[in-house]
Amino acid sequence: MTLAPILTAAAPFALALAIGAAVLAATGHEPFSVYRLMVEEAFGGERRLAATLTAATPLLLTGLAAAVAFRAGVFNVGVEGCFYLGGLVAAVVGYQFGDWPAALLIPAGLMLALAVGAAWMALPGALRVRLGVDEVVTTLMLNFIAIGLTSWLVNGPLLARGSANSATPPIAASAELARLLPPTSLNAGFLISLALVIAYGFWGRLTVGGFRSRLVGLNARFSGAVGLAPGRVVFGAMIVSGAIGGLAGGIHALGLVHRFVAGFSPGYGFTGIAIALLARNSALGVALAAVLFGALTSAGANIQLFSDVPIEIVQILQGAVMIFAVAQFGLRRRSAA
Amino acid sequence: MKVRLGARGLTRRFGPVVANDHIDFAAAPATIHAIVGGNGAGKSTLMRILQGVDRPDEGDVILEDQAVRLSGPADAYRRGVGLVHQEFMLAPPLTLLENLILAREPMSRGLIDRRAALRAAQALAASAGVSLDWGLRVADAPVHVRQILEILRLIYRGADVLILDEPTAVLAPAQISELLALMRKLKSEGRTLLFVSHKLEEVLNIADAITVMRAGRVVMSTTPSQTSAEALAQAMVGEPVEMPVITARAPRGGVPILSARGLVGRDAQGGERLGPVDFEVFPGEIVGVAGVGGNGQEELVACAAGIAAPAGGSLVFAGAEMGGAPTAAFRAAGIGYVSADRAEEGLCQNASLSDNFLAGREADFARGGVLRRGVIAARARQALAALNVRYGRLSDSAATLSGGNQQRLVFARELDRAPKLLVASQPTRGVDIAGSAFIHKELAAFRDRGGAVLLISESLDEVLALSDRVLAIYNGRFAGQLPRGAATVETIGRLMLGRKAA
Numbered sequence: 019m020t021l022a023p024i025l026t027a028a029a030p031f032a033l034a035l036a037i038g039a040a041v042l043a044a045t046g047h048e049p050f051s052v053y054r055l056m057v058e059e060a061f062g063g064e065r066r067l068a069a070t071l072t073a074a075t076p077l078l079l080t081g082l083a084a085a086v087a088f089r090a091g092v093f094n095v096g097v098e099g100c101f102y103l104g105g106l107v108a109a110v111v112g113y114q115f116g117d118w119p120a121a122l123l124i125p126a127g128l129m130l131a132l133a134v135g136a137a138w139m140a141l142p143g144a145l146r147v148r149l150g151v152d153e154v155v156t157t158l159m160l161n162f163i164a165i166g167l168t169s170w171l172v173n174g175p176l177l178a179r180g181s182a183n184s185a186t187p188p189i190a191a192s193a194e195l196a197r198l199l200p201p202t203s204l205n206a207g208f209l210i211s212l213a214l215v216i217a218y219g220f221w222g223r224l225t226v227g228g229f230r231s232r233l234v235g236l237n238a239r240f241s242g243a244v245g246l247a248p249g250r251v252v253f254g255a256m257i258v259s260g261a262i263g264g265l266a267g268g269i270h271a272l273g274l275v276h277r278f279v280a281g282f283s284p285g286y287g288f289t290g291i292a293i294a295l296l297a298r299n300s301a302l303g304v305a306l307a308a309v310l311f312g313a314l315t316s317a318g319a320n321i322q323l324f325s326d327v328p329i330e331i332v333q334i335l336q337g338a339v340m341i342f343a344v345a346q347f348g349l350r351r352r353s354a355a
Numbered sequence: 356m357k358v359r360l361g362a363r364g365l366t367r368r369f370g371p372v373v374a375n376d377h378i379d380f381a382a383a384p385a386t387i388h389a390i391v392g393g394n395g396a397g398k399s400t401l402m403r404i405l406q407g408v409d410r411p412d413e414g415d416v417i418l419e420d421q422a423v424r425l426s427g428p429a430d431a432y433r434r435g436v437g438l439v440h441q442e443f444m445l446a447p448p449l450t451l452l453e454n455l456i457l458a459r460e461p462m463s464r465g466l467i468d469r470r471a472a473l474r475a476a477q478a479l480a481a482s483a484g485v486s487l488d489w490g491l492r493v494a495d496a497p498v499h500v501r502q503i504l505e506i507l508r509l510i511y512r513g514a515d516v517l518i519l520d521e522p523t524a525v526l527a528p529a530q531i532s533e534l535l536a537l538m539r540k541l542k543s544e545g546r547t548l549l550f551v552s553h554k555l556e557e558v559l560n561i562a563d564a565i566t567v568m569r570a571g572r573v574v575m576s577t578t579p580s581q582t583s584a585e586a587l588a589q590a591m592v593g594e595p596v597e598m599p600v601i602t603a604r605a606p607r608g609g610v611p612i613l614s615a616r617g618l619v620g621r622d623a624q625g626g627e628r629l630g631p632v633d634f635e636v637f638p639g640e641i642v643g644v645a646g647v648g649g650n651g652q653e654e655l656v657a658c659a660a661g662i663a664a665p666a667g668g669s670l671v672f673a674g675a676e677m678g679g680a681p682t683a684a685f686r687a688a689g690i691g692y693v694s695a696d697r698a699e700e701g702l703c704q705n706a707s708l709s710d711n712f713l714a715g716r717e718a719d720f721a722r723g724g725v726l727r728r729g730v731i732a733a734r735a736r737q738a739l740a741a742l743n744v745r746y747g748r749l750s751d752s753a754a755t756l757s758g759g760n761q762q763r764l765v766f767a768r769e770l771d772r773a774p775k776l777l778v779a780s781q782p783t784r785g786v787d788i789a790g791s792a793f794i795h796k797e798l799a800a801f802r803d804r805g806g807a808v809l810l811i812s813e814s815l816d817e818v819l820a821l822s823d824r825v826l827a828i829y830n831g832r833f834a835g836q837l838p839r840g841a842a843t844v845e846t847i848g849r850l851m852l853g854r855k856a857a
Contacts, residue, residue, distance in 0.1 A: 224728075226721045233714055237703040243662060243694060244715030244768075245683035 027303060030296060030342035031310070038335045042327070052327050059320040060313035066320075068202035072274065074312025075204075076101070076283070078211035079266030080290025081308050082218055083259045085299040089222065090255035091235035092146065096157025097263035098287025099164030100138050104131030104267030106168045109186050109278035110176065112271065116190025123193045128268045135264015136257045138164065143256030147249040153256070161287070169280045176278075184280035195273035207273030212305070214262070219301025231255055263287065292340040295347045311336065356419050359384040359547040360405065360436065360516050363422065364414035367400050374400040376571040377414065382516075382564070387538060387548045389558040392568035393591050393759075393787025398551055401568070402518055405549070406438045407431035437514030439505045439522060447494035452476050454493055455508050479507050484540045485533075498648050499530040503537065510541075517541065518549040523557055524784070527647040528815060528848045535561050553591070553787065555584040567591055592789050599792055601799045603823045603839035604639065611635035612776055612807045613659065617668035620654030620831075629654035629831045631668055636776060641798065641808040643822025645815055645847050651831035652780070652811045653695075659809055660692035660778040661685025673775060686715060691774030693765055695781035695811075697758070701765045704754040708746055709735045711753050712768050734771070742767040743793065759790030766797055776807045783817060795821055815844055815851075829853040 039049035060070045080097050087094035111127035118126070142156035169184065178187040195205040222228040230251050234241045238248040266286065271278055289311055297303025318332030361381035367374050374397045382388035392398050403409040405416060407425030415422035418434050425431050445454050452472055461471040476489050485503055493501060502522060509517055519538075523531045538548055538561060552558055558565060559579045567575035567590040575582075575590040613636040620629030629651035636642045646652055657663035658670060661682045670678045672688055686692075694701035702711050712735040713720060720731050735749055742763040746756060753761060762782065769777060779798065783791040798808055798821060812818050818825055825842040827834045827850030834850040 224726055225724050226717045226726060227724065229710070229713070229717045229726060233703060233706060233710065236706050237699065239700050240703045241714070242682055243660070243692060243700050245681075245686040246715060247681060247683065 026346070027296060027298065030339050030346055033342045034335050034338035037338045038331060041334055042331065047327055052321065052325070052331070055321055055325060055327075056314075056317040059324075060317040064199065065202055066316070068199045068204040069316040070309065070313045071208050072202065072204045072312075073315040074308045075208045075211050075273065076266050076270045076286045077289055077293060077308035077311050078208075078215055078305065079262055079269065080286045081293030081297065081304040082211075082215050082290075082301075083262035083266065083287075084290045084294035085297060085301075085304055086218065086231075086262060087255050087259035088294050089235045089299040090231040090252055091238060092143075092252050092255055092259075093154050094139065094142075094157050094256055094259045095154055095288070095291060096139060096142060096160050096164075097259065097266075097290050098283060098285065099157070099161040100135035100260045100263030101267040101270070101283050101287050102164045102168045103138055104135045104264030105271040105275070105282045106171065106176075106186070106267070106278045107131050107134045107264075108268030109189055109271040109275075112189025112193030113187045113277070116192065118192070120192040123190070124195065124272060127193060127272055128265060131268025131271075132261045132265040135267070136261035138264070139256045139260025143253045143260075146256070147253045168278070168282070172278060172280055178277075186278045188277045189272060193272055194276060195269065203274055205273040207269035210269060211266075214265075215301050215305050215308075218304075222299075222301065263290075289336070289340075292336075292343050295343040296339070311339075356384055358382065358417050358420050359386075360388075360549060361417035362401070362405070362414065363417055365401070365404065365411045365416065366413040367397075367404060367409065367411050373571050375404070375411070378568075378571075378573055380566040380573060380576065381417065382547055382549060384547055385542055385545045386563040387542055387550055387561055389550045389552060389562035389565045390568060391551075391553055391555065391558055391565060391587060391591060393553065393789065396568040396591070396787075397571040398568055399520075400571075402438065402520055402551060405431070405518060406436065432512065432514070435514055436516045436518065437509035437512065438518040438520065439502070439509065440520060443501050443505055445493045445501055445504065447492070449493060450489065451487055451491050451493060451496060451500070451504050452489040454504060455479075455489075455511055457508075459512055475511070476507075479511055482544070483507060483510070483537060485537060499526050499533065502526070502534065506537065506541075510546075515545070516547045516549070518551070520551045521553075522550070523552065523554055524813070527851050528844060529852055530647070531557065555587050558587070559584060569593055588788060592787070598788070598820065599796050599799070601795060601821055604802070609637060612638050612673055613809065614671045615658075615668065616671075618655075618658055618665050618670055619667035620651065620658045620663070621666040622654060627666065627831070629658070632831075632833055634826060634833065636807045636809050638775070638807050639802055639805045640823050641802050641810055641821050643810045643812065643818035643825045644828050645812065645818040645825055646828035646851050648813050650828050650851075652813075652828060654831075655828070656692075656695070656778060656780045656811055660690060662692075683715075686772070689773075689775035691769035691772055691777045693762075693769060693777065693779040693782050695784060697761055697765060697785070702753045702761055705752055707750045707752055708739065708744075708756075708764060709749040711764060712738060712771070714768070716772065738767040738771040739764065742770070742797070759786045759793075762786050762790065762794060766794065770797070770801065774806065776809065777801060778809045778811075780811045781813065782810070783812075783814070791817075815847060818842075819844065819847070827851050 042049040042052055059066055061067055080101060083097045108127040108131040111130055115123055138160065142153050142160060145151035145156055146153045172186055173184045176186050178185055195207050198204045198206065230246050234246060234248045234251040241248045293304055293307040293311060296307045314332050314336055318329050321327050322329045358381040362378045365375055365378040378401060390398055404411050407428045407430050416425060455476050456472045461468045461475065473489060480487050487500060506517060522534060526534060542548060550562060562579055565577050566573055567587060569591055615632060615634050617631040619627060619631050622628045644652060644655065658665045661680060664679045669676055672690060677685060698704060709732060713731055717726060720727055732749055739746065744760050744763045744767055753764060756764060783794050786794065802808055810818065810821055819842055822839055825837050825839065825847055827847050829851055830853060834853060837846060
């Protein structure tokens with residue numbers, strides 16, 4: 019009884035591994051030894067584990083941001099844009115007010131990142147609730163604006179003096195999030211992210227707000243008829259989703275990158291969508307899927323060093339997982355209808 | 356050929372549930388064969404199998420004396436079997452003619468030959484003994500016209516076996532007789548009709564043979580001359596069930612709990628469908644609104660239950676103006692709502708029973724924003740028991756309940772809030788006789804406790820059985836008002852069609 023949902027949740031991964039194995043075999047590699055190498059590189063030893071968790075940190079939050087929106091029935095794909103804006107804002111705070119004490123500077127940077135992400139989703143949220151404009155279109159388009167806007171800012175007004183890269187100056191040391199396992203780059207951002215995912219799990223199961231958002235996501239018309247305000251719930255979900263996306267960017271800037279650069283995210287926001295779909299919006303699922311995707315990323319970087327397997331195999335695996343996750347989501351929706 | 360359409364030992368299981376258990380029936384060519392049964396009797400499963408949508412685990416579908424294995428609905432079509440769905444499968448923005456020829460358009464030089472289409476349509480209508488305005492858009496066509504169109508479309512496509520699933524559920528008395536006449540005409544032309552219904556009078560009136568189903572089995576095979584409505588009803592429910600006799604109560608007067616003045620309602624497209632209307636509902640009174648579907652009932656319900664804001668006029672409940680207030684304010688003030696659309700609006704099918712019970716009151720069952728699961732479960736159990744809901748566990752989804760039990764769950768939620776007014780729209784639609792009797796008793800008991808009920812039903816029998824006062828609605832206005840004693844099928848039936856009471 020309890021095994022079935024786990025099996026269905028794992029199905030996209032299993033299928034992706036099968037496709038990856040086929041690609042590996044076709045290119046003259048031995049799939050099982052490559053996979054074994056990947057598992058070792060992702061989880062073998064403290065440092066490798068730390069690298070995996072570091073890679074999982076932004077995914078925990080982007081997956082969470084997507085899950086918060088999806089459970090209320092809004093398909094927010096704009097977390098990527100919030101991630102860029104949150105990262106930029108936190109980095110600017112981190113170098114502009116470098117003389118502030120860390121206890122003030124870090125919360126200020128993260129809170130501002132959170133606020134800008136929330137504000138960025140206000141427009142698509144309002145358009146969806148007031149005018150019924152499809153949030154997929156608006157949030158997707160806003161991603162391009164956010165990425166273009168931040169890229170222009172770090173190429174112009176905010177470009178570090180004397181820097182050839184499109185990047186802001188580095189943040190002050192007092193703005194950096196504490197490292198948990200020096201010399202690895204695992205930092206306090208991981209703990210914040212994990213804590214938020216756990217909090218989401220409790221909120222979703224136990225609280226009035228969690229109940230309302232789930233009910234609105236399941237059936238908005240019914241929810242309206244029993245007196246919930248579906249519009250308000252949906253708008254709130256968009257704002258919170260954006261806030262978490264912004265915070266994810268802020269943590270990424272202050273915890274790992276220590277500045278903002280053009281191309282700040284390799285698609286964390288989009289991977290977050292796949293994570294939320296795989297997890298079916300559950301907190302435990304988000305945590306597991308984020309760590310798995312983190313493992314793929316950190317292992318991928320290493321297997322290229324130690325074998326002749328190209329790093330593209332990791333992208334094939336990630337892409338395949340996403341396709342199967344979305345396909346499964348579509349199947350579920352069809353069988354529910 | 357002895358059997359045009361039938362089943363032999365047909366069995367279909369869903370997990371532990373046997374939806375169809377060795378079903379046998381045989382419809383002779385050029386006859387009307389009725390299939391009757393309550394909710395959960397397995398009629399829908401049987402129809403799906405006969406139409407090729409679902410496949411039996413054992414046994415066979417019989418077509419023209421041969422056991423056949425249908426590969427799908429298209430296969431059933433090719434063999435001349437067509438189904439008229441309860442929900443019409445029509446394209447509302449297109450005209451009647453366009454809907455008729457859809458996917459089978461007569462072509463000439465690569466273009467649709469509209470003249471040939473119209474000729475074919477008119478010939479078809481003439482042979483069926485009906486006349487239709489073929490240029491009318493389906494969206495503007497009354498419901499019985501849509502139904503006739505569905506039937507003609509099947510014939511246009513060459514069906515000579517027509518399965519009609521509860522075809523009279525949405526029709527007014529005069530329209531029902533029109534439909535029955537059409538059915539007789541089709542039979543006289545050699546077509547075979549399978550008539551699925553739980554309206555026993557109609558079945559006795561028109562069928563040549565009757566198969567009664569209960570709990571997945573055939574419990575009776577008979578003909579109208581050999582049986583009676585009472586015997587059929589007893590076979591359907593297994594034990595004698597009498598609809599409760601609800602006595603009408605004299606008007607109490609006093610202060611109305613709900614009072615509407617110049618109320619105007621719009622549909623989702625912004626069209627004015629209701630009003631302006633004036634009406635009152637007093638405490639301890641059931642006011643029944645009788646009418647053919649689509650005459651403004653939906654808008655009336657939406658305004659009274661606070662689902663949609665009225666487009667004009669005033670709506671006063673318990674002394675406070677409610678027009679434009681959010682749904683939550685209506686519910687907080689003491690208005691309960693039983694939706695006609697149980698599947699989508701009355702319940703959340705994929706949420707648990709306890710979630711469905713809790714919905715809308717979660718804040719009352721929480722401390723510091725945290726839900727009190729124990730209190731909720733206890734209260735839900737108690738409310739579900741009070742309404743005789745038969746269920747497995749509170750964590751089961753609402754979709755696992757049968758139609759009648761689903762509606763009891765809706766009543767359990769709404770009555771547990773102790774409303775002052777219950778807006779009940781089609782409260783027994785799709786509910787079997789035993790379930791309907793129970794719901795009628797609950798509504799009467801609620802009234803006797805001093806509650807007010809605004810009952811909207813397309814079933815005239817239901818309105819007449821329950822209401823203390825009957826309002827007939829036609830074209831968005833109230834065509835007349837009668838106390839129960841003066842209301843009959845004939846008087847209200849005339850008002851419902853916009854004619855003056857005789």
